[in-house]
Amino acid sequence: MTTAQRPTLEAVAARAGVSRATVSRVVNGSTTVAEPIREAVNRAVAELGYVPNLAARSLVTQRTDSIALVMPEAATRVFSDDQVFPGIIRGVSQELEAADKQLVLMLAGSPAGHDRVERFTTGRHVDGVLFASLHGADPLPGTLARLGIPVVCSGRPLGDVPVPYVDVDHVGGVTAAVRHLIDSGRRRIASIAGPQDMIAGIERLTGYRSAMAAAGLPELIAVGDFTRESGAAAMHRLLVEHPDLDAVFAASDLMAHAAMRTLREVGRRVPEDVAVIGFDDIETAAYTDPPLTTIRQPIVEIGRRMTRQLLRLAAGESIEPAIMLPTELILRDSA
Amino acid sequence: MTTAQRPTLEAVAARAGVSRATVSRVVNGSTTVAEPIREAVNRAVAELGYVPNLAARSLVTQRTDSIALVMPEAATRVFSDDQVFPGIIRGVSQELEAADKQLVLMLAGSPAGHDRVERFTTGRHVDGVLFASLHGADPLPGTLARLGIPVVCSGRPLGDVPVPYVDVDHVGGVTAAVRHLIDSGRRRIASIAGPQDMIAGIERLTGYRSAMAAAGLPELIAVGDFTRESGAAAMHRLLVEHPDLDAVFAASDLMAHAAMRTLREVGRRVPEDVAVIGFDDIETAAYTDPPLTTIRQPIVEIGRRMTRQLLRLAAGESIEPAIMLPTELILRDSA
DNA sequence: GAGATGGCGGAGAGCGCTCTCATGTCTCTT
DNA sequence: AAGAGACATGAGAGCGCTCTCCGCCATCTC
Numbered sequence: 001m002t003t004a005q006r007p008t009l010e011a012v013a014a015r016a017g018v019s020r021a022t023v024s025r026v027v028n029g030s031t032t033v034a035e036p037i038r039e040a041v042n043r044a045v046a047e048l049g050y051v052p053n054l055a056a057r058s059l060v061t062q063r064t065d066s067i068a069l070v071m072p073e074a075a076t077r078v079f080s081d082d083q084v085f086p087g088i089i090r091g092v093s094q095e096l097e098a099a100d101k102q103l104v105l106m107l108a109g110s111p112a113g114h115d116r117v118e119r120f121t122t123g124r125h126v127d128g129v130l131f132a133s134l135h136g137a138d139p140l141p142g143t144l145a146r147l148g149i150p151v152v153c154s155g156r157p158l159g160d161v162p163v164p165y166v167d168v169d170h171v172g173g174v175t176a177a178v179r180h181l182i183d184s185g186r187r188r189i190a191s192i193a194g195p196q197d198m199i200a201g202i203e204r205l206t207g208y209r210s211a212m213a214a215a216g217l218p219e220l221i222a223v224g225d226f227t228r229e230s231g232a233a234a235m236h237r238l239l240v241e242h243p244d245l246d247a248v249f250a251a252s253d254l255m256a257h258a259a260m261r262t263l264r265e266v267g268r269r270v271p272e273d274v275a276v277i278g279f280d281d282i283e284t285a286a287y288t289d290p291p292l293t294t295i296r297q298p299i300v301e302i303g304r305r306m307t308r309q310l311l312r313l314a315a316g317e318s319i320e321p322a323i324m325l326p327t328e329l330i331l332r333d334s335a
Numbered sequence: 336m337t338t339a340q341r342p343t344l345e346a347v348a349a350r351a352g353v354s355r356a357t358v359s360r361v362v363n364g365s366t367t368v369a370e371p372i373r374e375a376v377n378r379a380v381a382e383l384g385y386v387p388n389l390a391a392r393s394l395v396t397q398r399t400d401s402i403a404l405v406m407p408e409a410a411t412r413v414f415s416d417d418q419v420f421p422g423i424i425r426g427v428s429q430e431l432e433a434a435d436k437q438l439v440l441m442l443a444g445s446p447a448g449h450d451r452v453e454r455f456t457t458g459r460h461v462d463g464v465l466f467a468s469l470h471g472a473d474p475l476p477g478t479l480a481r482l483g484i485p486v487v488c489s490g491r492p493l494g495d496v497p498v499p500y501v502d503v504d505h506v507g508g509v510t511a512a513v514r515h516l517i518d519s520g521r522r523r524i525a526s527i528a529g530p531q532d533m534i535a536g537i538e539r540l541t542g543y544r545s546a547m548a549a550a551g552l553p554e555l556i557a558v559g560d561f562t563r564e565s566g567a568a569a570m571h572r573l574l575v576e577h578p579d580l581d582a583v584f585a586a587s588d589l590m591a592h593a594a595m596r597t598l599r600e601v602g603r604r605v606p607e608d609v610a611v612i613g614f615d616d617i618e619t620a621a622y623t624d625p626p627l628t629t630i631r632q633p634i635v636e637i638g639r640r641m642t643r644q645l646l647r648l649a650a651g652e653s654i655e656p657a658i659m660l661p662t663e664l665i666l667r668d669s670a
Numbered sequence: 671g672a673g674a675t676g677g678c679g680g681a682g683a684g685c686g687c688t689c690t691c692a693t694g695t696c697t698c699t700t
Numbered sequence: 701a702a703g704a705g706a707c708a709t710g711a712g713a714g715c716g717c718t719c720t721c722c723g724c725c726a727t728c729t730c
Contacts (some may be wrong), residue, residue: 006459008686019710024688032708051458055393056686059715064390066439086421093442097451102460104401105440107428116432123386125437126343228622257622287563287592289624343716354680359718367678391716394685675728685717691710698705 007048016044023105027052032273032303066102067310070117072109072135077210084280084299088132091303099311108172114140122147128310136197150313152306155199156322161228164313166305170200173295173327174207177249180293180329182215186247186275190220192234192259194251201226204251204279220245224255232253235262246274247335253278253285253294260288260334275335290333297327342383351379360405362387362532388467391584401437402645403461405452407444407470419615419634423467423489426537426638434646436462449475457482463645469493471532485648487641490534491657499648501640505535508630509542512584512612515628517550521582521610525555527569527594529586539586539614555580559590566590570597581609582670588613588620588629595623595669610670627667 009027014019018037025033026041027050033041044050058064071085089105096103104126108117118140121129128150131141134157142161144151153165181189191208195202205221212219222237224230231250235258238245248263250256256278260270268274268292272286278285281296305323312319344362348355353372360368361376362385363459368376374632379385393399404427406420431438439461443452451474456464463485463664466476469492477496516524520587526543529536540556547554557572559565566585570593583598585591591613595605602608606626613620616631640658647654 009688010686020687021689021710021712022708025709028688034708037709051454053394053686054458054460055390055690056715058390058718059388059394059686060688063714089440090442093440096450097442100451102455103440105424105428105438107425107432113432116435119386120437123389125389228618261622261624283563284619287596289596315519343719345716355717356681356719357679360679363718369678372679376715391685392718394687394716395718397685671730673729677724677726679722679724681722683718683720683721685705687715688713690713692712692725693710695708696706699703700701 005060006053007050008053009050011183012041012044012048012050015048016040016159033070048232058291064098064125064127066104066126067096067128067130067307067314068106068117068121069102069130069132070106070108070140071132072138076109085132086308088303091300091305092130092307093303094300095304095311099307111334115199118143121149123124124149128152128273128314130154130306130310131157133198135195137161138228150310151305152310152313154302158197158199158202162321164309164319164321166302166309166325167199168297168302168325169327170203171207171210173279173297173329174204174249175211176327176329177279177335178208178292179217180331181249181275181335182217184275184335187217188220188242188245189217189247189249190222190238190242190245192231192238192248192250192255193221193223195225196223201251208249208322224251226252226254228254228258231258232262235259239263239266247276248274249277250280251279253280253282253292256292256294257284257288260290260292271333277329277335281330285330286332288334293335294330294331295327298325301325342385342387343388344385347376347379347383347385350383351375359371399460399462400435401439401461402431402463402465402642402649403441403452403456404465404467405441405443405456405475406467407473420467422634423638423641426635426640427465427633427642428638430639430642430646434642436646439610453478456484459484463487465489465641465645466492467577468533468535470530471497485645487648489637489641493532493534493537497656499644499654499656501637501644501660502534503632503637503660504662505538506542506545508632508664509539509584510546511515511547511662512614512628512630512670513543513550515666516582516584516610516612516670517552519610519670522552523555523577523580524552524582524584525557525573525577525580527566527573527583527585527590528556528558529590530560531558534642536586543584546636559586561587561589563589563593566593567597570594574598574601582611583609584614588615588617588627591629591669592619592623593629595625595627606668606670612664612670614667620665621667623669628667628670629665630662631665633660636660646667 009020009023013023026038085154093241095232106117123307131153133155137159141151141163145163155167156165193205220242222234224234260276263274278292278294281294285294309319342353344358348358361373411659441452443449466488470492472494476486476498480498490502491500492498528540555577557569559569585594595611598609613627613629616629620627620629
């Protein structure tokens with residue numbers, strides 16, 4: 001299979017007429033090498049097409065120059081057409097590229113998959129681990145943190161594990177949305193909530209409830225799981241239980257999209273009869289009919305910030321335990 | 336930073352009262368170890384929480400047990416809400432999990448990013464490389480193949496590089512779509528083509544042209560780049576140049592979606608005045624207004640098959656140079 | 671019963687790299 | 701001008717693992 005033997009440090013050293021140590025210095029950018037020698041080494045490297053063996057380097061440095069991004073529920077819902085996960089990947093990837101580190105992506109769905117992630121990460125095969133929107137109270141981030149392995153989560157982890165995280169201002173965004181609905185005269189404002197075992201689902205519902213309470217309005221709630229199917233089902237339930245509703249805040253654009261469709265199917269006009277607001281601002285939101293008013297969250301930026309924090313942690317620096325990014329109400333036509 | 340020193344093979348050997356070699360045998364599942372000894376070793380492994388150091392293993396085995404998935408145009412369009420890339424990731428991930436290998440994801444957008452990918456992959460830091468829908472005639476897959484590094488592409492690579500690939504039957508799918516339009520009485524059938532530097536864009540246009548030629552109908556073509564924006568622009572152009580068109584085949588669902596919207600904006604009804612068919616069958620397709628008739632391609636399966644081929648290649652087996660997966664016309668309401 | 675056979679476990683040599691430490695070479699100081 | 705200091709380079713010891721021998725012992729054969 002393998003064609004030519006890869007050149008080693010030794011080979012480069014021989015060719016350049018210096019020692020392995022010197023080649024290593026040049027390759028790793030040490031400044032204490034005389035210019036002519038440096039040039040000779042670089043020439044030898046180029047001529048031989050030398051590329052360092054990362055395994056050998058890792059073995060001695062105890063670093064791998066790679067970090068893991070762990071995402072739950074692989075096989076099923078992730079990546080449906082939710083843009084959250086891809087956006088995070090993009091942000092992570094951008095920052096890692098800048099730091100010249102590799103991204104090991106782990107999609108953990110099954111219990112077996114979770115074990116695999118645990119073995120891999122606790123085995124220190126990566127310099128740090130990023131968790132994207134956990135479900136429930138996964139003990140793994142805490143375990144890793146206790147082992148001294150750098151960890152950063154997207155979204156505050158459930159349970160009181162002291163793990164640094166990056167999140168968006170769910171409550172602020174939802175409050176702005178509900179206030180907008182109230183300001184435009186709506187009073188029977190329902191909410192299609194997200195899954196209550198995810199921090200994003202919990203916080204967005206909290207935001208809705210406190211905003212409604214502050215306005216002295218009653219809560220009309222149905223719980224979904226961020227998907228379109230669940231959104232349609234929740235909308236149906238709300239219509240049965242509260243036929244007089246005049247607005248809906250859905251905790252995801254996907255659910256909002258399905259809700260609008262359901263509303264039309266039963267003959268309600270959006271926004272005339274029922275105003276609809278979503279959350280996420282996925283690209284599709286601008287193309288729904290009518291275009292969806294929604295709360296934008298800076299997905300790619302979440303990925304970037306998580307990564308920056310992680311790299312800082314891995315470099316031994318200390319970081320603030322939580323970063324909160326702003327959300328923004330994007331007004332279109334649905335509300 | 337690091338808390339406890341990780342146990343090594345040596346430590347396990349000492350604890351179990353055997354040699355390093357024997358522990359290695361047990362850990363790697365050799366059958367030539369007596370049952371009681373095997374048990375003693377496993378107990379020691381469990382008690383010490385031993386996890387093999389992959390770097391050390393790689394150094395001697397010359398394998399890394401990881402493969403790279405390279406995707407182009409990182410920072411910009413990938414992951415918009417196109418589900419193609421996420422779907423492939425999912426398929427790849429599933430197969431790799433089964434094979435207990437790691438996925439290193441590389442998003443190559445900038446030239447610098449491409450260099451980085453080249454350095455990393457030619458440096459044999461992974462056991463194989465998967466390329467997802469290349470742009471133009473990238474020489475990298477060919478280079479890697481020549482170096483004896485296992486490579487599999489999604490979509491036939493442009494240029495005549497002898498690299499194994501997995502693709503779908505673009506032409507067959509498009510032919511079925513055009514035939515459907517013709518069968519339902521359409522005669523002024525336009526196409527919004529995909530980018531002509533990608534095999535998917537090229538093949539889908541080819542399919543359209545040959546189907547139209549076979550029916551003796553004239554070609555009405557505008558080229559986009561698979562995105563919604565480009566789809567809307569192309570639709571506008573087509574309407575100007577061919578105001579009498581009565582059907583549109585768009586080479587992606589995103590473009591089809593935008594085309595439908597554009598058609599409605601100018602007062603054409605879908606499907607009464609103009610029938611629309613897309614390609615991909617992304618989840619949103621079922622939720623457009625009207626629901627989009629489209630050509631489904633088995634995205635996740637592409638990822639799985641690519642991976643299976645690559646693993647086979649990495650295992651030294653020989654494989655068929657090309658795999659073609661079927662497409663299917665999904666009839667909804669837009670055509 | 672003695673030699674042949676076979677299988678299980680141990681010893682030890684690296685895989686390619688980094689990094690400490692020692693050595694050699696200049697330059698500077700007094 | 702001689703010793704001290706500074707700095708660049710080389711030598712060499714591993715990092716933790718796998719894998720090829722080799723030896724040992726139990727079993728088998730004639």
